[in-house]
Amino acid sequence: MSPDEQRAALVAALAETGALNADWAPSFTAVPRHAFLPDTFWADESGGDTECSRSSEPERWMGLAYCDVPIVTQWDDGGGGPRIFPTSSASMPTLVAEMLSDLDARPGQRVLEIGTGTGYNAALLAHRLGNDMVSTIEVDPQVTAQARSALLGAGYTPEVVCGDGSLGWKAQAPYDRVISTVSLRLIPPTWVEQTRPGGVIVSPVSPLFGSGAVVRLTVNDDGTSASGRFTRSSAFMLLRGQRYRGEPVEKYLPGEWPGDSAQSWTKIDPEASIGDDWLAQFACALALPDVYCRRAEFGEGWTWWFFDTAVTSWATVDSVPGKSRFDVRQSGPRRLWDEVEAAYDQWVAAGRPGYERYGLTVTPTGQTAWLDEPDNPVSR
Structure with missing residues (x-):
């Protein structure tokens, strides 16, 4: 043609x-x-x-x-x-x-x-x-x-x-x-x-x-x-001008992992529940605008790392295929995985809403994400 x-x-x-x-x-x-x-x-x-x-x-x-x-x-x-x-x-x-x-x-x-x-x-x-x-x-x-x-x-x-x-x-x-x-x-x-x-x-x-x-x-x-x-x-x-380069892990975790982190467990696999679902990622991202994540190979699975932009807190979750619960480590004044898990649960409880139910309001001082109506913000 x-x-x-x-x-x-x-x-x-x-x-x-x-x-x-x-x-x-x-x-x-x-x-x-x-x-x-x-x-x-x-x-x-x-x-x-x-x-x-x-x-x-x-x-x-x-x-x-x-x-x-x-x-x-x-x-x-x-x-x-x-x-x-x-x-x-x-x-x-x-x-x-x-x-x-x-x-x-x-x-x-x-x-x-x-x-x-x-x-x-x-x-x-x-x-x-x-x-x-x-x-x-x-x-x-x-x-x-x-x-x-x-x-x-x-x-x-x-x-x-x-x-x-x-x-x-x-x-x-x-x-x-x-x-x-x-x-x-x-x-x-x-x-x-x-x-x-x-x-x-x-x-x-x-x-x-x-x-x-x-x-x-x-x-x-x-x-x-x-x-x-x-x-x-x-x-x-x-x-x-809005590209973000996170600080190296050493800025968050002096010394060897797991440092001073507290251990817990979760039933939510970050790889399957969040990593493979763009909507779930989006919901968590809107709720936690100052949190970012990375993935690193871990045996047969992945370790998910979570960091705050203020460089105060971090968390890891080991995603291992076939497991029913997953090892969590958290350090700092914020419990970042707990926040991610809460944001994910909030999305599930709302019926796993699609993009069109979310919105954004921009003002001279910043922006706020919301679900269904502007008076229902999702930021935590």
């Missing part, structure tokens, strides 16, 4: 699943995704990122450009050496379409996009709303230049800015809509300030503990806060 035919097939598939609505279908039909992809990229095939070069595999390259898969376009912030962390990408078309549907941007509305990436999403916005109504900001100078070139080559000229997306872009504020294509732990109050009352902010949120989901916030009438529900699961790269 020709690229046009492949693009038409992708659009038809997205429409059939309900991901792509009628408002956005013309833009997906008109904007060539392949025009925003580099000659070499890494596509998510069979659970792994496989390299593909247009010069050596042109048919496969074009086919992947119009598959419903995410494509990595940069590793390790563009540094050389072995590829470790993906740091820029073309998002999965299904998620692109769903997030634009969440955004509900309409002609006549001004939009700010955080995280230009390849420029493809900005082109979709520019096609529907007009070039003059779209600003997009990208922190990486090289990625910015490539996106600007790709946009121009495809015939689109939205405002492309190289800068820190967490600050928004005051020059064109206020916006009717703000959309982020990078994930955050904390939604910046600046985005709320730069959005009109009644305006909408759509962003992936990736809590420190794990998992992630897209939130759709509406700015209140006086423009000081925004609140709304999560709409769907997501997995995006974090905004660079």
Whole structure:
């Protein structure tokens, strides 16, 4: 098939699943995704990122450009050496379409996009709303230049800015809509300030503990806060300024494990109950925004480590296949596993709610996650 035919097939598939609505279908039909992809990229095939070069595999390259898969376009912030962390990408078309549907941007509305990436999403916005109504900001100078070139080559000229997306872009504020294509732990109050009352902010949120989901916030009438529900699961790269690198274990545990920890037992296997369930992770993450975890191999299973960001407390749980109870060690003023277990039990008792029952309220002083209604916070 020709690229046009492949693009038409992708659009038809997205429409059939309900991901792509009628408002956005013309833009997906008109904007060539392949025009925003580099000659070499890494596509998510069979659970792994496989390299593909247009010069050596042109048919496969074009086919992947119009598959419903995410494509990595940069590793390790563009540094050389072995590829470790993906740091820029073309998002999965299904998620692109769903997030634009969440955004509900309409002609006549001004939009700010955080995280230009390849420029493809900005082109979709520019096609529907007009070039003059779209600003997009990208922190990486090289990625910015490539996106600007790709946009121009495809015939689109939205405002492309190289800068820190967490600050928004005051020059064109206020916006009717703000959309982020990078994930955050904390939604910046600046985005709320730069959005009109009644305006909408759509962003992936990736809590420190794990998992992630897209939130759709509406700015209140006086423009000081925004609140709304999560709409769907997501997995995006974090905004660079909100990446978190935990302290080494030695900062928490001087000397040999188990140190001064207290021993107890739990019937909850963190590997099976939390590690294998994104919703459970998400519920625990919202309840414990200052707790993060790591896993380390332990015999036939795993040891789960839990830490607080204040570097005061830690806990471990040994997940061993076939066991009915699991060894717990906890140290510090907080009993972190007890807190995780309580958050998990709270989620189970609520009927294992999905993403759509959770919401977020953002104010000038921070953010609060809630279940069902804003007056029912889940933070512990």
